Amino acid sequence: MKADQDKCIACKRCFPYCPMGRIQTVKRHEKIPGRFFIEIDQEKCTDCGVCLRANICPVKALYQPEMLWPREVRGILSNPLIEFKGSQVPGRGTEEMKTNDVSGRFRPGEVGVGIELGRPGVGAYFKDVEIVAMELAPLGYEFAEENPITHFMKDKKTGKLRDDILNEKATSAIVEGKCKLENLPVILEAVKRAAQKVSSVFTVEVITKVPPVGEIPIKPILERLGYWYSINTKNNMGLGEPAFRFYEEK
Amino acid sequence: MTHSLHRRGNLEDLKDDFVVLGCPATGINKAGSAPKTQKFLSICYKNGPINLGDMKTGNIYNTTMDDILSHVTDGTIVQCTFDNREKIVSLLKDLKEKRPGISVIISGVSDIVQQCMEEAGLGRIHTIEYSLGTWGKTELLPEFEILKTHTMCGHAMIGADLIRKLVRDVKRGRRTVEEACLEMAKCCTCGNYNLTRGIRLFKELLPLYMVHSLY
Numbered sequence: 001m002k003a004d005q006d007k008c009i010a011c012k013r014c015f016p017y018c019p020m021g022r023i024q025t026v027k028r029h030e031k032i033p034g035r036f037f038i039e040i041d042q043e044k045c046t047d048c049g050v051c052l053r054a055n056i057c058p059v060k061a062l063y064q065p066e067m068l069w070p071r072e073v074r075g076i077l078s079n080p081l082i083e084f085k086g087s088q089v090p091g092r093g094t095e096e097m098k099t100n101d102v103s104g105r106f107r108p109g110e111v112g113v114g115i116e117l118g119r120p121g122v123g124a125y126f127k128d129v130e131i132v133a134m135e136l137a138p139l140g141y142e143f144a145e146e147n148p149i150t151h152f153m154k155d156k157k158t159g160k161l162r163d164d165i166l167n168e169k170a171t172s173a174i175v176e177g178k179c180k181l182e183n184l185p186v187i188l189e190a191v192k193r194a195a196q197k198v199s200s201v202f203t204v205e206v207i208t209k210v211p212p213v214g215e216i217p218i219k220p221i222l223e224r225l226g227y228w229y230s231i232n233t234k235n236n237m238g239l240g241e242p243a244f245r246f247y248e249e250k
Numbered sequence: 251m252t253h254s255l256h257r258r259g260n261l262e263d264l265k266d267d268f269v270v271l272g273c274p275a276t277g278i279n280k281a282g283s284a285p286k287t288q289k290f291l292s293i294c295y296k297n298g299p300i301n302l303g304d305m306k307t308g309n310i311y312n313t314t315m316d317d318i319l320s321h322v323t324d325g326t327i328v329q330c331t332f333d334n335r336e337k338i339v340s341l342l343k344d345l346k347e348k349r350p351g352i353s354v355i356i357s358g359v360s361d362i363v364q365q366c367m368e369e370a371g372l373g374r375i376h377t378i379e380y381s382l383g384t385w386g387k388t389e390l391l392p393e394f395e396i397l398k399t400h401t402m403c404g405h406a407m408i409g410a411d412l413i414r415k416l417v418r419d420v421k422r423g424r425r426t427v428e429e430a431c432l433e434m435a436k437c438c439t440c441g442n443y444n445l446t447r448g449i450r451l452f453k454e455l456l457p458l459y460m461v462h463s464l465y
Contacts, residue, residue, distance in 0.1 A: 016415035017437070019406045050407045050437055080305050080405045080439055098327075099275035099353045100377040112379070120256065120397065121406040122390045146276075171406050188382075195385040203256050204382040210375045218380070230381040232264050233360040234255045237367065238376030239345055240275065240353035 001045050001052060005029060007061035008037035014051045014062060019171055020044055020123050037061075046123055046171045047071075048078035070165045073126075077148060077170035084148045093174045094146045097207045101236050104244035111184050111218055112207030113141065115191060117200055118172040124200040126152070127166040129173050131197050133159030135190040136175065140183050144176040178207075184221055209246060253404020254329070254357035254442055256381045258397050259451075261359060267447050268332040268358040270294060270341065274325055275353060283324045283352055290350040291319060294330040297341040301331040303441025311435040311445075333446035335366055342370030395458055399451050403438035412437065414459065416452075421461045427452050 003014075003024075010026050015038075018024070023044040029035035052062045067075060076084050096105070096112060106112045115132050118124030129149060137143075137159030143150040154160045179187050184206070191204055206229075208218045222229050254269035272290040274283035294302060295315060303309030307321040322328070332338055338356065345354055356363050364375055384391065391397060392410035399413050400406070416430035425433070431448040 016411040017409060018411065019409040021409070021411060048405075048407070050409070053439070054437060080407070083306075095273060095275060097377045097379050098271060098273040098355050099278070101353050102275045102278045106377060117386075119404075119406065120384065120401050121392065121410055122387075191385065198386050201384050201386040201388055201390055203384050205255055205379055206382060207377065207379045209377050212374065216378060222380070222382070228383050230256075230383070231261060231359050231361070232255075232257055232259075232267075232357065232381070233363070234355055234357045234379040235360060235363050235375040236377040237342070237345070237354040237356060237372065239349065239372075241279065241349065241351040 001040055001047055001049065001062060001064055003038050003040060004061045004063060005037040005039075006032075007059045009059055009061075010036035010038050011058060012038065013056045013058065014038070014054075017051045017054045017056060019048060019050060019121050020046060044123075044169065045074075046078040046169050047075040048171050049075070049081065070168050073152070073165050073168050074170055077173050094144050094176055096144070096176060097234065097236055099240060100209065101238045102240040102242060102244050104246060106178060106207050106209055107246060108209050108211065109181050110178050111181050112176070112178045113184070113187055114174050114176045114205045114207070115194075115202050116172050116174040116205070117198065117202040118170060119201065119203050122201050123169055123171055124173060124198070124202070125167060125169050126161055126173065128198040128200050129175060130159065130161040130166060132175050132191070132194040132202065133161065135159075135194040136177070136187060139179070139186055139190055141177050141179050141187055144178075147174065147176040149173055149175050181217055184218060185225055188225065188227065212247070253440065255379055256401050256404065257357070258394065258401045263398060263447070263451070264359050265362060266334050267444050268335075268338050268356055268363070269442050270330045270332065271355040272328045272350070273353045273355060276325070279351060280325045284322050284326070286351045287322045287326050287328055288319055289348065290345075290352055290354070291322065291328050291330070293344045293348060293350065294341060297332070297337050297344065299330040300333045300445050301435060301441040301443055302329070303439065304328045305440045308439055309435065309441030311432060329441045331442055331444045333444055335362055338363070338366045339369045342366055342372060346370055346372055395455050399434070399448060399455070402443045402448065404442060405438070405440065407437045407439060408434045408443070413455070417455060417459045418461050420456060421459075427456075
């Protein structure tokens with residue numbers, strides 16, 4: 001996002017709308033005496049577009065220039081209105097468990113593990129995303145093919161991202177994939193290691209198919225290993241059609 | 251996407267906070283899903299959501315229901331936010347009977363969602379996603395009271411600074427609490443912001459902050 005210095009009057013109304021915090025500076029206009037304008041730090045801005053959509057600028061100075069690769073990844077992951085063509089889902093993730101009732105993406109014995117960097121409200125550079133991906137890759141973690149981050153990988157076996165995006169930043173970026181249930185403790189240990197190395201925050205989420213009877217399989221693992229998990233969850237109701245047959249007879 | 255999963259708060263904070271998503275599946279039922287999604291939206295609307303929207307079009311606080319309905323295409327993911335469990339039970343009964351055909355996801359306190367499903371005559375939750383919290387440099391996060399409001403928009407479109415600015419505005423008499431919360435609802439494009447909970451949280455937040463000057 002940029003502010004047109006010939007229109008901007010440095011009223012600062014857009015400042016609080018930025019989820020990345022105070023990333024603007026006030027500058028003196030070189031050609032118009034007495035005029036000040038704001039300059040948005042392009043290195044910190046993630047092109048999420050919230051300041052523009054808030055329609056807060058009284059002189060319409062804010063504008064989103066067309067961004068070329070690799071800068072355009074910022075908008076792809078940060079602006080919820082932009083759809084990533086690989087996932088065909090607006091925003092930075094995939095359908096993951098939302099359509100598991102019809103897709104069968106996460107089957108009994110499998111666990112979806114997502115790590116969303118930069119969230120909530122801090123932002124993350126892709127070099128941090130790479131740290132997480134590279135910790136997980138050698139451990140039998142299967143990256144979600146349709147996820148933008150997987151598309152940006154140079155080598156899916158190592159989790160290495162393309163070099164040209166490493167210094168780009170997004171409001172948040174999700175590493176998505178799945179592993180075998182018995183592998184979950186090892187994967188979470190790797191995530192813990194990554195947490196020591198990154199310069200941002202990330203949220204961690206785990207997905208499992210709920211069996212028709214009995215305990216939810218990941219709960220005893222999380223409790224035994226002492227991981228905190230939330231009382232609020234995302235729950236697929238199983239109303240999609242045609243229903244995927246998880247327990248069909250062999 | 252996990253933008254409705256990581257809402258922060260205790261049971262009292264979250265017990266009346268539900269985000270309902272309607273999502274067609276790519277390669278399975280996405281082609282021709284627009285009328286199904288519109289049907290899903292209409293069923294939700296009838297049950298009185300506090301917010302409703304589609305990521306690309308906006309929510310009912312920055313556009314109209316007709317506009318949202320008319321912009322639904324094959325593959326559109328829609329979100330409706332509810333502020334009490336009775337509405338969720340009623341909604342689930344309607345969805346069970348009318349079966350729009352797309353996947354339905356409800357984010358909320360899992361025990362309450364499960365109870366609602368049972369009351370509506372549905373079985374167990376099909377697939378569940380847990381948040382394991384925030385890891386890494388957590389010292390960069392805003393204070394927890396701010397986070398409770400901030401995490402209602404999973405895309406982080408309600409910045410911590412905006413919340414603080416709106417606290418100042420209300421304290422200085424420039425906006426009412428309701429106007430401040432409406433401003434936040436407009437920023438959260440998808441319609442995940444629960445206005446009822448937002449107003450309650452904002453009223454709890456007000457006494458915690460001092461402003462340098464009231465003018």
